[in-house]
Amino acid sequence: MPDQTSPGTLLSHLRARPPLVHCITNFVAMNIAANVLLAAGASPAMVHAQEEAGEFAAIAGALTINIGTLSSGWLRGMETAAIAAGQSGKPWVLDPVAHYATGFRRAAVDRLLELGPAVIRGNASEIIALAGGASRGQGVDSRDGVEQAEESARLLARVHGATVAVTGVVDFVTNGERAARIEGGSALMPQVTALGCSLTCLVGAFVAVRPDAPFEATVAALATFAVAGETAASKADGPSSFSWRFLDALAGLDASLLDRHARLRCA
Structure with a gap:
């Protein structure tokens, strides 16, 4: 019997019934994040206004919140959407971009964490x-290694009852009890603006497919990104050609290819 939570199986399910993913992300990431979701097979929607964010979150398969270009108005929309997602039983993903940089960001993330994200990715x-x-x-840039963040991720997962993903050279995912590492990707990925933000949206798409298994869904999303990145890098000459090749590689992935090339290890 095939593994019903393997990355390839979940990608097949995503494409069979494309989930609507409500993305409240930053100005820099909107275009690439939408294209990443389309290439993967999901349906993106960039809705952030407080007046409609709650209503939209209730009909979407999942919600993703990224605080990259935070403002008071957007924060109200984020909170409204997260509350509605919780009330509707819809999973949501938090990307706490540079939350440590200012008091405004720290307070915003504290409030959002209280609303119960299913997944935290950073x-x-x-x-x-x-x-x-x-x-x-410093700013949005990480100067710490993923391995240095593993115990922090386990702690966050236990405290908030969430799956936590730490992304970097080798990704780490934990729900406080189980953990996995995902290898792959490319050194060119950090040189393309907002690919990490796009990954958060892709996590939302996979969690929409399996809201009952956020750990497995997050691992599948990260594995998909890693394999597409590795494939694109094999033919790219630099960041510019990598960017469009990455979308092509993502769109060209199928279940068997993904499961064959995904490099996952229990941690």
């Missing part, structure tokens, strides 16, 4: 700081 510096540790992050 770089190592963001996850360390979110767990109360001292990170070396």
